[in-house]
Every structure is written in structure tokens, then in C-alpha cells.
Amino acid sequence: MDNDFLEDFAQMALDLHGEESVHETVDRVLQYALKAVHCGYAGVVFVHNGQRIETAAATDSLVADLEAIQVECGEGPDIDVLADRYSVIVGDTRTETRWPRWAHAVSQAGIRSLLSVRMYTSSSTVGTLNLYDEQPNRFDVADQEVAHVLARHAAVALASAREEEHLWQAIDSRKRIGQAQGILMERYNIDEERAFAVLMRYSQSRNMKLRAVAEKLVSTRDLPH
Known part of the structure; x- marks a missing residue:
């Protein structure tokens, strides 16, 4: 990692932990996600009581529609990440076989790639950070590592913001x-x-x-x- 990249992440950590509300924190997470991974769309999903998922914020209205597809189909990378994985990369929704109904619907919406990362702290799972792109095979292991760092900072900041709001x-x-x-x-x-x-x-x-x-x-x- 070069010095500029490290400085950006240091500033990101300060900015996230300096936000005063959940809404402001989520918006800042999405801003940094687009900048750090250079993808087309980004969204944050919250999980409530370990089951119900909710799109907390998105960079485009399309993202909320994409998240709704998982709920309607009862399958998808978000659901698996929340259940028992830390992250998932979908190289191409047109050839994805793990969640066929979800993949077909998402590809029809024009999205070909996805990177989903769990946002969690030592005591709870906050939700997922989801990155989308219209190009196939957009995300690689390096993007996954960057998203993990961002998601961990985001989870801690969001948990803190929630506690402060309460x-x-x-x-x-x-x-x-x-x-x-x-x-x-x-x-x-x-x-x-x-x-x-x-x-x-x-x-x-x-x-x-x-x-x-x-x-x-x-x-x-x-x-x-």
C-alpha cells in the first residue's frame, strides 16, 4: 500500500468515528466505498434481530431494488454473508450458480458483479456492505481486502453511533x-x-x-x- 492510500484510510477512520448519527455514518461509509473500490454502486444493509434485513442507505435507488430481490427470492449473497460467511464475490451474475433466481433477476437489472462484506463487531453483526458494478469480474481479492477494512471500521462506528443515539x-x-x-x-x-x-x-x-x-x-x- 502506498502512502496516499494509507493516509486516505486513516482519514476515513477519523471521519467515520467523528459522525454524530447513524444516517451520517452510513452516508460517509458509502462515499468511501465508491472511492476506495471504484465501483458503480454501493449500499449498506442492516440486519434486525438476526433475521430481517433493511436497506439503510444506497448511492442509487437501483441498489434498494437489488436488495429487495434477495428478500423476494429468499436467496442471495447478503443472506449467506449474514448467516455464515464474511464476504462473497460474484464474478458474473449471468453465470452465477449458487443463487440462480437471484442472479438471473440481478443480471436482468444490468448488474454483473457484486462484492458483499459483513459488517460486524466483536459482539454483534451490524449488516453488510454491498458493492455493485455493471461490468463482469469487476472485483478481486485486493478489493475484497479493502472492503473488509472499510466494513470493520464502519461496523464499529455504526455500533457507536447507535448507542449514542439511543x-x-x-x-x-x-x-x-x-x-x-x-x-x-x-x-x-x-x-x-x-x-x-x-x-x-x-x-x-x-x-x-x-x-x-x-x-x-x-x-x-x-x-x-
Whole structure:
């Protein structure tokens, strides 16, 4: 690897870990993927509860259609990578035999090559990074190695961004509940514990999340009817 390549990857790591949200992190991953591997399209797929897959971001609307083909066919490289592989290279979808229905549909869409790499941390699988191209045999082992490095950095950055978003959501939720309690305490001259009990009662009787009840009260100054 030359010095420029190493500097690019060092900057990539800093940029990825510096993003503040999952959305921004995913977009940055795709930018670097196109630059690092020089392919036509790129996409990131998230896996939920180890089963359901979702296209989190893509450089073109075509990518989401390509990912949907795997769900519809029930077969494809993404599914295998998430299950028991770290990466898959498809040299030519017109001659691919491992996933015939998927390969036929993708080749009909004009895509001939694919490189799919698992994004994972030491504790969980985040999803996959998928690179596509209209030319056959576009990806080689060197591209696979580059994609692996990018995917590992992306997985750690995304896991961190998710945790940070959940943390801020929890903090914001607690803040809203506190504000709602304050409104009830002032309005009905009750203490903090009783105000919380009122919110809980409305949450259970209306089958609404506690945060939703609090947000309703804070924004309208009235409890849900």
C-alpha cells in the first residue's frame, strides 16, 4: 500500500468515528466505498434481530431494488454473508450458480458483479456492505481486502453511533417526562411521585408509550383524551 492510500484510510477512520448519527455514518461509509473500490454502486444493509434485513442507505435507488430481490427470492449473497460467511464475490451474475433466481433477476437489472462484506463487531453483526458494478469480474481479492477494512471500521462506528443515539433518545425522553411531571405538579398541587403515577395511568389506559403521553402534555398542556 502506498502512502496516499494509507493516509486516505486513516482519514476515513477519523471521519467515520467523528459522525454524530447513524444516517451520517452510513452516508460517509458509502462515499468511501465508491472511492476506495471504484465501483458503480454501493449500499449498506442492516440486519434486525438476526433475521430481517433493511436497506439503510444506497448511492442509487437501483441498489434498494437489488436488495429487495434477495428478500423476494429468499436467496442471495447478503443472506449467506449474514448467516455464515464474511464476504462473497460474484464474478458474473449471468453465470452465477449458487443463487440462480437471484442472479438471473440481478443480471436482468444490468448488474454483473457484486462484492458483499459483513459488517460486524466483536459482539454483534451490524449488516453488510454491498458493492455493485455493471461490468463482469469487476472485483478481486485486493478489493475484497479493502472492503473488509472499510466494513470493520464502519461496523464499529455504526455500533457507536447507535448507542449514542439511543443514549440521547433516553435522555430526551427523561427530560420530557420531567417536564410533564412539572406541569402536573403545578396544575394539581401534587408531588413528583403522584405526577409520575398520573402519567403512568394515562399511558396504560390509552395504550400509549409514557414518552408519547409526556410529549402530548408538554406540547398541548393537556393529557390525551
